[in-house]
Amino acid sequence: MIGGGRGAFIGAVHRIAAAMDGEIDLVCGAFSSDSERSRLSGQDLYLPPERVYGSFEEMILQEKALPEDTRMDFVAIVTPNHVHFPPAKLALENGFHVVCDKPLAFNLEEAKALAKLVEETGLLFALTHNYTGYPMVKEAREMVRNGAIGKIRKVVVEYPQGWLSTLLEASGQKQAAWRTDPKRSGAAGAMGDIGTHAENLAEYITGLKITELCADLSAMVEGRLLDDDGNILLRFDNGAKGILFASQIANGEENDLNIRIYGETGGLQWHQMEPNTLVHKTNEGTRLLRTGVGEQSEAAKAHIRIPAGHPEGYLEAFANIYRNFARAVRARLEGKEPGPFDMDFPTVHDGVRGMAFIDAVVASSKSDQKWWPVD
Amino acid sequence: MIGGGRGAFIGAVHRIAAAMDGEIDLVCGAFSSDSERSRLSGQDLYLPPERVYGSFEEMILQEKALPEDTRMDFVAIVTPNHVHFPPAKLALENGFHVVCDKPLAFNLEEAKALAKLVEETGLLFALTHNYTGYPMVKEAREMVRNGAIGKIRKVVVEYPQGWLSTLLEASGQKQAAWRTDPKRSGAAGAMGDIGTHAENLAEYITGLKITELCADLSAMVEGRLLDDDGNILLRFDNGAKGILFASQIANGEENDLNIRIYGETGGLQWHQMEPNTLVHKTNEGTRLLRTGVGEQSEAAKAHIRIPAGHPEGYLEAFANIYRNFARAVRARLEGKEPGPFDMDFPTVHDGVRGMAFIDAVVASSKSDQKWWPVD
Amino acid sequence: MIGGGRGAFIGAVHRIAAAMDGEIDLVCGAFSSDSERSRLSGQDLYLPPERVYGSFEEMILQEKALPEDTRMDFVAIVTPNHVHFPPAKLALENGFHVVCDKPLAFNLEEAKALAKLVEETGLLFALTHNYTGYPMVKEAREMVRNGAIGKIRKVVVEYPQGWLSTLLEASGQKQAAWRTDPKRSGAAGAMGDIGTHAENLAEYITGLKITELCADLSAMVEGRLLDDDGNILLRFDNGAKGILFASQIANGEENDLNIRIYGETGGLQWHQMEPNTLVHKTNEGTRLLRTGVGEQSEAAKAHIRIPAGHPEGYLEAFANIYRNFARAVRARLEGKEPGPFDMDFPTVHDGVRGMAFIDAVVASSKSDQKWWPVD
């Protein structure tokens, strides 16, 4: 693991997600660019001191030198955005598969370079757009594919949070500080952090691509350097229209990722904060599809751990990304074909798409031109 | 009553709303442009035959000729949009107060002419943007006024319906037929029918004005002549941003008017389909404000009929518009000052505002210019 | 109308419910046993002074003396429980149909006497167990009848309120005072006031009869003279088991009447505070049946006024009882057969059943015997 030392948030999430199914062991780490902090973090995690490194370069090179049955099987990168590209590149160049937090990189150029490298090396690369790991998101995608709601006409996807309603970064809060800093976060704030999740979710479920958009970004909190709110009109490649909004100044909202999709014959709604329910509406009535209840797609069933009514949450969805990836890596190591859902995780290509989305949003927001292409 | 004969929808709603509080009696009507149909409708309603008229002209003129204590006190216009202006104008010119269904008129020009006439005559004019009659909408407005959520930053208002997901007008269904016909509905379809409710609700609660917008209207159903779906970016006069969407092809949605308002210190959410709950969120927690529970504004309490937990619905909200208007008319007749909430009903000016909104939306949607003014 | 003067609650509800559909006009009243209060109440309601009476005896006898086309068509009794029997008896004896608030009478003996009188006179008698007027309650009953959930095994019905969590009656609050007074309310407090609604709803929807029960009543608030809380085990005539509880000390609850019914092949849930949704669950999935959406029974459709998504509430349900009764009375007056749903209102027999339930509950609660018959 690279990053995720003491005080970090997403590193712990990755560790729990990786540990949950007993298929992945944390064997080494470069948890901080501060080597003492890295060492202490490794100790917290019961790692042998010799596998705790002071930098990602050190880790990648020294692990590579270890015997095959000892060294790490893949790298997980959980650093801020500006430190995604360098370790990912180095890991790929040294033959390691990679799991990387989103967004993929600091800018589109880096993203495309990584995609190229992944293709050249043939290595596996997972991007943790974790919301696609929920069983009911899988079910929604299968339903769309099977025509359950007909041709899609409208998509409304939103991701409101309220935690940046004040200038929290001024207090030195670590999560706020890097996310609102253009040098570490990139060209976008909320749109990069959570807008890309919304974009990814919409494209994952619908199978459509956003072709054009019209964005209005704001930094609502005085003194903030990046957008903390954005409203976007969308147009999709099949003629569907839509709305995407992301906000970190939606006071009182927690993590309210929500998607509604309307087709010619029905609609679907999924809400991350009640993730075990998928609402299927038609003009004839409403059905609540619940994780594990009744007939469900193989894709959904493969991502459920416990019987219906025992709520599975964010960590289980995240763990589904890791578990699939781990099985794909294992299949690769054992020279076998991966199982039917082992390759169902977001890839470097989703990452490139996300960076293109950020680019288009930022450009559109600055422009008087109504529609801006995404590509 | 003008319009609202057999087969109509909104006429019956107006009658129930007017009857509910025992303050208004239906005394006469011109229920249809077909005089036989008008006669039969009057019979259904137990009206004396001599007060059932074959046309609105006949009604207004003959009622005017009746003794003051016999003739109607005001006119209610419940016809399709293109028949709002002529009877409203005639009624005002003959000294009758008016209740008119929304949108106010067929176009902005008519709307402005009516507003001028109302000012000149000094008569009372209510427009039935009925959703503002809900107690929890009143409460929301009072909370905003009292600073409960601080300066407003973001407004998301939406009104999805699904009933026009197919070319229903081709079947001759009466409600669909006139609403999708530019000759009877005006320049907009869904935006005129329900988008104006969303616009009115947002401005009513926030006290803000939409200054600019960027719209993308669609006729998603092949063969439809007016928009059945629209997505709009909003900018308000205090710097707040927002989203408004209205749809009649949101398959499976009933009448899902919903508004979220985020300010510097909190957020509010109100949902028409569960109208007795107002959600007040801050980063410290969520409160559910319920009709009639705990301390509430005088404005809310004045519009509640029964104790908490007995759900009050659409008809009661509609009746609140009528009751306030009736009391204002009665005060006028008795030469008294109206009570503190008697003038709390939407007016001709809200109607002008709605027509200006429709004009801007339609123009914006056809334009490549990103922002379009509303005025 | 008898009772329902200034300061009363349920009288106003009856008036709104009766007025809503334009089929009933309030023509006279004895609104209070205090004749001055009665007079003032009549004035509030725009009644001619000569039709406002100082006592129910006066009203019934004088109205009877009026010409047939002038005098009232039926009597509505909205007094506290101990003043149900005398006016109901007198009205029936003088040939008037009756609407009476619940519970039917002060005790079972009175109830049976009224039932006998109704049978002897052949007059119409409605008891306002208003919750059975909701469209989704009708739908639930039809579904049970049609076998949608199979043979019923379990019923859980509950009616929690919180408004009597303190000794409110000591403050002189009028509603609390008579409801907690054995001289005016009868043998039971909460069980008579709201427990009977729960009992009636359960038997109405299921078509089953409670045969035995085991009750534990409490007066949780010190100094209270009647039960404010009760928990009851139920057994039904088809072998089903159940639970009924009613409480007026469930702090924070409004009017939370809720019923769940489980059969061999499915379950139903209906909740008064969101009355337009009926939940139909099976082990294969959950459907939300919504007022006016999709295919529905004729019984439900006959009790809906407005299109789906415009919430209909308590007053509309109450008005359904009145409207059916009014149509039944009109049919009788016109010598016609009543329409298919005109006789769908609770009768004097439901009232007798409710009083038998109260008797059994009170007896059971005092007894060490586990099961107590209801009959």
Next chain:
Amino acid sequence: MIGGGRGAFIGAVHRIAAAMDGEIDLVCGAFSSDSERSRLSGQDLYLPPERVYGSFEEMILQEKALPEDTRMDFVAIVTPNHVHFPPAKLALENGFHVVCDKPLAFNLEEAKALAKLVEETGLLFALTHNYTGYPMVKEAREMVRNGAIGKIRKVVVEYPQGWLSTLLEASGQKQAAWRTDPKRSGAAGAMGDIGTHAENLAEYITGLKITELCADLSAMVEGRLLDDDGNILLRFDNGAKGILFASQIANGEENDLNIRIYGETGGLQWHQMEPNTLVHKTNEGTRLLRTGVGEQSEAAKAHIRIPAGHPEGYLEAFANIYRNFARAVRARLEGKEPGPFDMDFPTVHDGVRGMAFIDAVVASSKSDQKWWPVD
């Protein structure tokens, strides 16, 4: 681990719960009484063959013989009820701490014997009443302790499931088979399996004890040997009254554990299927307390892993039991004091209490005596 081989349900839950926080490693197992099945299960879990045993006796004795730094630190027992006592006893006698699934034993006698042994040996013993691991359950308990709702008057706790609506055991389904078999499950079916969870949750949050009860158990499905449904009246040691029901024939219900607690000044509601919300109601209004939002007790915060709005579910709650237990074991091993919440897990005494509850329920249900003591 003892039990939990291929085809088992709860074993996998225990393994995930134990693995999640990286504090526990699975080192050995006797996964089945069938030694081949045990061996294959161990292989699935990547265990070294020599640590996979053919019986629990073998495992306990051979592990004991291993060096202290190699052998297991505690035993987890995840077998059907009739195989709780023998391995628990043997483990305790051989100096191992124990985690045991609920109910504690086959009968009260066994339960008391285990409690005695725990006291004599001073070893740690956790019973996986996992629902008490949810953060909002901790918060509810703290609120009750702090007087947030005043003296408790009423408790309604329920646990409906629908999965045994048919004679599933006849199909050989493994989970159904042992749970409905008196030889493996004990004197109670649904009441032992899930009724004890409800009982435990009610006593855990309220801090009260059930002193008397009145039960009505049924085997609603023809041919079933144990109760699949039960309704119970409760009386508590502070004078509060209550209701408990558990059902496995509540068709369409998943795992709907729900508790409502009403005190003199407020009420609390918690629902397992939406476990991150705790509803706090008073007659002044309703607050939704959400995992991780706003000020919360230390007890709640200590059991949260991720920021608000990322739903934590059943596995995280289960893992909280394991994590606390693991920390308590570690403190013991290291000779330190356990941390402030390390001892917050259900113990053998909760288990004895559960068995006493089962005994009283079964006896009450067979009796004509109204009230039956629990002790």
